[in-house]
Amino acid sequence: MKVLVALDDSGGSHHALDWVLRCLFPAGDQPATEEARHELVLVHALEPLHHAMCPVGGPGSAVYGAPAIMQSVRAARKESARSLLDRA
Incomplete structure (x- = not known):
């Protein structure tokens, strides 16, 4: 699954990033199979x-x-x- 998180300097965007990291990329997880692998994309637009x-x-x-x-x-x-x- 590919997940995109838009970042600005708001608390909401940092909360969204924190949630994605905790829920989709928990520390200590075994390497995911190719089908279950997640990809994180961070975007900051000006x-x-x-x-x-x-x-x-x-x-x-x-x-x-x-x-x-x-x-x-x-x-x-x-x-x-x-x-x-x-x-x-």
Whole structure:
């Protein structure tokens, strides 16, 4: 059986993961037969990253964030997701 658990930083998602680990992957179990083997998939989804835009001057004028800033934001989001999965 394949089980998917969606993780965010909420207590509910950590409770769901804890339940799956206790009920489907109990410690000390004998290795399961191929038919009874369970697979756990953890998912953490992020909203799409939109380019930052700052209004300047008159109506309709704006400046987009520098590519280096956007890369920095992407890297920080990846690290945050990795940290969440490590804590799980």
